Structure formats: structure tokens, C-alpha cells
Amino acid sequence: MKKITLILLPIFLVGCGSQQTATSTFIAKDKRINVKPITGQTLTGAIFTQPVGKVTVINVWASWCAPCRAEAPTLAALAKKYKGAVFLGVLTRDSEIAARAFQKRFDLPYPTLVDDSVLLQFRNTLSANAIPSTILIDKKGRVAARISGEITVASLSDLIEKLHAE
DSSP states (O other): OOHHHHHHHHHHHTOSSTOOOOEEEOOOOOGGGGGOOOEETTTTTEEEEOTTTEEEEEEEEEETTTTEEEEEEEHHHHHHHHHTTTOOOOOOSSSSHHHHHHHHHHTSSEEEEGGGGGGGTTTTSOOOOOEEEEEEETEEEEEEEEEEEEOOOHHHHHHHHHHOOO
């Protein structure tokens, strides 16, 4: 499994830079693909299991990624605003020490998984093809949207609200 992850990781790195333009993709309800609930170990050592029936926002990041640092305060604020949604970070190609410092510095109020192999299940739908990438799962456990690049309040709020309304 780790060999597959290492082969796919360069895909996740495409676009990580300060001049990146974000692109948003939304999938119609009848075209969405189910994914199994995400589970794994977090930076704190706890085990996270994605709750069923909630909109889930998954943000793929690394502490060395400039757009990841730029979007972190926005993600923290939106996680506090949208308490009905589940926010989850997924660390990629980074040390846990640097990631813990990042999480503390930006006061991220949600867990971050340390094993990015969970992203492999998105390969047949909207994969995390750059960092940062943000994938949204609808209440039925289907991949519904992705933002490749740095999120904005407007871009992520719009997607969360569309999914909450479904």
C-alpha cells in the first residue's frame, strides 16, 4: 500500500505554490460515487471515524505549502461556523512534528489524519490532485465537490451550503 501511495504522492504536489489559482468542481447528485467512511489515526494519536449522514470537508495539506498556510485561518473559521459539517485534515509529505506546530499555530479545531493513503479511495472520482485540495462528501457518503488550490470563504461556504440544502 505504501508503494502505491509513494507513486501517487507526486500527483498531490502539483500546483502547490503561491501563484496557484483554485478551481472548483461540483458533481450532480446522479453522477456521484460512494466512498467508504474515512478512518485513521490523527496527529494526536486518536482514531477518527467519519460520521454518517453529515457533510464532510476533507482538506489535504502540508506545513511547507504556502497556499496551505494561507488558507488555514479560513478553514479554521469555517469549521467553527459550520458546526453541522465534519472538517478533517489529511497530512501529506510532511513530518508530524511540523504538522503539529502548524495545527497549533493556526488553531485548527478539527483532526488531521497522518496517513494520506486514505486518499486512494478518491482515485476514481475527484481525487486530491494538488495541495491544497479540499474534497466534500455529501450526507449520503458520496464525493460531491472538490476545490483544487487555496479555498476562499465564498468558494467553500457555497459548496457546504449547497450540500446542506440537499
